Amino acid sequence: MTDAELRAAVLDSLAEVAPExxxxxxxxxxxxxxxxxxxxxxxxxxxxxxxxxxxxxxPERDYAAVDTIDACVAYLAGRVGEPA
Amino acid sequence: MSDFCMPSLGADMDSGIVLEWRVKPGDRVKRGDIVAVVDTSKADIEIEVFEDGTIDELLVPVGTRVQVGTPIARLADGASPPSANGGGPPPEAERRRISPVARRTAAELGVDLDAVKGTGPLGAVVKADVERAAGNGAPVPPPTPPETRPAEPEGDRAEAMRAAIAHLMARSKREVPHYYLREDVDMSAALSFLERRNAELPVARRLLPAALLLKATALALADVPELNGFWNDGRFEQATGIHLGLAVSLRGGGLVAPALHDTGRRSLEELMESMRDLVRRARAGTLRSSEMSDPTLTVTNLGERGALEVYGVIYPPQVALVGFGRIAERPWAAGGMLAARPVTTATLSGDHRASDGVTGGRLLAAIAAKLQRPEEL
Known part of the structure; x- marks a missing residue:
């Protein structure tokens, strides 16, 4: 996934939990x-x-590393595609 | 034959508007089935039926406001459809025999049953008759659009909810002599238990501290049942089950506190799943009637962004409310040593008509003790 796709995924996920x-x-x-x-x-x-x-x-210990949208995208970019 | 009445879905409800019927005459229902959706001032609630039977007649059209206790449907006992032989008093003479399946099919196909000739036993209209009528191009009335209440501006709903909360909370503070207690609870053991568990689990199955707090409260309440129940007609009635009400704040303001049924009997996983489901449905406005009417004690958990402690207002006719403040690291003295520990402040608001502070204190102590042994929750 590209960074743009990851950002879209993050924003869509956010819209899902906070529709307003x-x-x-x-x-x-x-x-x-x-x-x-x-x-x-x-x-x-x-x-x-x-x-x-x-x-x-x-993982729970990494919650602090995904606290902003930018941080979340960067975090995902480093891990997407890795075996779970 | 019995009447199904508009249920009371909380002390703040005196009437409701039938928004939608989910059943029609001839449908068989089991206890717990959803039969209608009712607009209380606080939310749209799915109404469950209390007994098994067959819907004989819907007494209230969609859009009507009726008082609590007003019959809204008539239910035939047992499993036999009302049109069957020997099932209660004979209906009006010209009543036609129509099988439930035929009714359903007619509704689906938009067939006018009055125009269908019955070929079943005793001239009953059966499914095949309806299908034949539909195929023959029998007069088909245009499908009636589902009646809806006039579009309601968001503001009105929020205002109505505010008014309902104002009414109930003012009544509570006017009538209920509250007493308040507080106990600080060391959450070290509980949080490390969660950390160990959650490390191995995918996000969807992780537990939040709230699951432990609720389970501990429910188990403690089993030890102190004097606080689990209702103050009605000048006396305390102990409830048979423990159904904690979970205070859920709604997006855009307002609050509902629906029941997590049999809180103490569920595993932490089940509890977590039910909590997520309940919060989701509370916010979507799809709660069920039993969830509104069954809470035996309400818990308000302020969560990680909340204040340190809360002394809540009791929801009548319940007789106590338990609050948990934000879990925060605080100085904690134990064994002659001072250390920093994660701590939550548990509070109890008690109805002094129903209990005394000694009883309330026992409940808080029991909650604190159970949270020290999270693996037993």
Whole structure:
């Protein structure tokens, strides 16, 4: 997957858990939870949606590495296509 | 023959609007089947039937507001369709015999049953008759579009929910003499248990601390059943099951607290799955009537972005509410040593008519103790 595809996957996943947010309008460098009203269950659902789209399961210890949209895309880019 | 009445889906509901019927006369239903969707001021709720039987008649058209307790459908007992021989008092003389399948088929094909000639036993209209009528080009009325309530601006719904919350919470604070207790709970054991478990699991099966908090509360409530139930007519009625209400904040404001049925009897995995399902449906507005009416004690969990502690307002007729604040690292003194530990503050709001502080304190102590042994949850 290209970076653009990964970014689209991240934004679509975010739109799925927070339908009232406009993911395209978010600052990709700021923490997602500071900009969108999501709780820990929504965040889990977000990661489930990301995993469905990209095949990448973000382990719990790496949650801090996917806190912004940019960070999330970079993280996925480093792992997509690897065997789970 | 029995009446199925508009159920009360919480102390704040005195009437509801039938938005949709999911059954029609002749349909067989089992206890727990969804028969209708009702608009309470807080949400659209799927209404479940309380007993097995056959729908004999729908008494209330879609779009009608009726008071709680008003019969909205008539149910024939047992499994036999109402048109069968010997099934209760004879209906009006000109009533035609129509098999349930024929009714269903007619509805699907848009066939007017009055225009169908019955060829079944005793002249009953059977499925084949309906199909024949449809094929023959019998007069087919245009399919009636499902009746809907007039489009409601988002604002009205939010306003109605605010009004419902205002009404119930004001009533609680007016009538219920609350007492409040607090207990700080060391979450080290619980969090390392979760970390170990979750490390091996795909995202979709990971547990959140909320699952442990709910399970611990449900198990503790089994030890202190004096807080599990309702204050009705001047006395406490202990509930038979433990169905924790889960306070769910809705996007765009408002709150509902539907029941997680048999909370203590579910595994952590099941609990987590049910929680996710319940939160999703609460936000989508597709809760079921039993989820609205069954909570025996409500839990409000502020989560990782919430405040440190919460002293909640009891949902009448429940007699207690348990709150959990954000889990945060705090100084913790134990065994003469001071250390930084993840801690949550558990609180209890109790109805002093139904219990005293001693009882409330026992519940909090039991919750704290259970959270120290997460592998037993």
């Amino acid at each position: 947010a406009d993911p395209g309008a978010l600052d990709p460098a700021r923490p997602i939870i500071d900009q969108v009203d999501i709780d820990s269950m929504d965040f889990l659902d977000f990661l489930v949606a990301v995993a469905e789209r990209t095949g990448v399961e973000v």
